[in-house]
Amino acid sequence: MAEVEITGLEKTYPGGARPAVRAVSATVADGELLVLLGPSGCGKTTLLRMIAGLETPDAGTIRIGGADITHLPPRERDLSMVFQSYAVFPHRTVARNIGFGLAMRKTARREIEAKVEWAAGLLRLEDLLDRYPAQLSGGQRQRVAVARAIVMEPDVLLMDEPLSNLDALLRLQFRAELKKLLADLGTTCVYVTHDQVEALSLGERVAVMDEGEIVQAGAPLEVYDAPASIFVGGFLGSPPMNFLEAVVDGGAIELEGQRIPAPPGWTAGPVLIGVRAETIIASGTEAADALRAAAEVVEPLGSATLVTALVGGQRLKVQVPADFTVAPGDRLWLRPRPDRLGRYDPRTGLALT
Ligand SMILES: Nc1ncnc2c1ncn2[C@@H]1O[C@H](COP(=O)(O)OP(=O)(O)OP(=O)(O)O)[C@@H](O)[C@H]1O
Numbered sequence: 001m002a003e004v005e006i007t008g009l010e011k012t013y014p015g016g017a018r019p020a021v022r023a024v025s026a027t028v029a030d031g032e033l034l035v036l037l038g039p040s041g042c043g044k045t046t047l048l049r050m051i052a053g054l055e056t057p058d059a060g061t062i063r064i065g066g067a068d069i070t071h072l073p074p075r076e077r078d079l080s081m082v083f084q085s086y087a088v089f090p091h092r093t094v095a096r097n098i099g100f101g102l103a104m105r106k107t108a109r110r111e112i113e114a115k116v117e118w119a120a121g122l123l124r125l126e127d128l129l130d131r132y133p134a135q136l137s138g139g140q141r142q143r144v145a146v147a148r149a150i151v152m153e154p155d156v157l158l159m160d161e162p163l164s165n166l167d168a169l170l171r172l173q174f175r176a177e178l179k180k181l182l183a184d185l186g187t188t189c190v191y192v193t194h195d196q197v198e199a200l201s202l203g204e205r206v207a208v209m210d211e212g213e214i215v216q217a218g219a220p221l222e223v224y225d226a227p228a229s230i231f232v233g234g235f236l237g238s239p240p241m242n243f244l245e246a247v248v249d250g251g252a253i254e255l256e257g258q259r260i261p262a263p264p265g266w267t268a269g270p271v272l273i274g275v276r277a278e279t280i281i282a283s284g285t286e287a288a289d290a291l292r293a294a295a296e297v298v299e300p301l302g303s304a305t306l307v308t309a310l311v312g313g314q315r316l317k318v319q320v321p322a323d324f325t326v327a328p329g330d331r332l333w334l335r336p337r338p339d340r341l342g343r344y345d346p347r348t349g350l351a352l353t
């Protein structure tokens, strides 16, 4: 069992004005993949380095498989880390890079060779084993770093943006392979990214961080569909969730002088309406419960088309089918799906329930 349990973890760097990580608690179940997602500087790497034992927390505890490892040195923790900068050894071949940790453990040469071959196969590095890092592309080097971590078959794998140097296509392929690989190996994994598409596709659970804190954690689609705040809704998803200023009054949502029915139970008062681009039904013909809008920008994505529309003075993104005919300046009627509308407090930015 390699459940990772973090409680009340805190870290302020010497001279740091604010904590890099504050009051972070999270549990990663045995074999689960938790994705940590958040903007640059929010504390993702710091949190990972504390789990790895490379940074000392100011407060809080870290348990792996029930044992308190908060003060154990890194090498006594059964985990491997893939660093954001994929530090590979420049003067060792790919094979010796991958086998390095096993050699340090005094594993028999035969066994090292077999395991290196296995890990290289998984990461499609078989033909590169005799090369030196300088002779590899950034993406290949990154795969060496992943192989080097996986070959140790750790209970816990910590990965800090391991795909950041792969091109879009390789990243897409590798993401799916990595997901399968980790599931097959049953490794507990904490995976850091600031790419929200990667977070949604890879994670069994996603924890969104902001300024050192976990602001929401849950199943990817749960967080996507019901963000706890406008920060989360604006960060997770491409395009970000739309937020529109409105007033709820007498069972209706009033927005830019127009009225559409409010979902049941919505109380009167000013709100920010949270609505995802793909939950708005657009039409070129007038409808009673739809908002009158004008198309401003039309962006075909191939699988769908993204329209930036203006409702009065407010802008929103609407996803329409690829074969929907629309041009800038066209009149549009937009009907948000009532079951997918969210309400946020305009003062705090937090979800109203
Ligand atoms: N060694 C350090 N000394 C002082 N401050 C640091 C140190 N490392 C990180 N910080 C600060 O701590 C905060 C969190 O940094 P961290 O590297 O954990 O962010 P991150 O979420 O990993 O960002 P990124 O997505 O850019 O990698 C930042 O404000 C950063 O400037």
Ligand SMILES: [Mg+2]
Binding pocket: 044, 045, 046, 084, 160
């Ligand atoms: Mg980082």
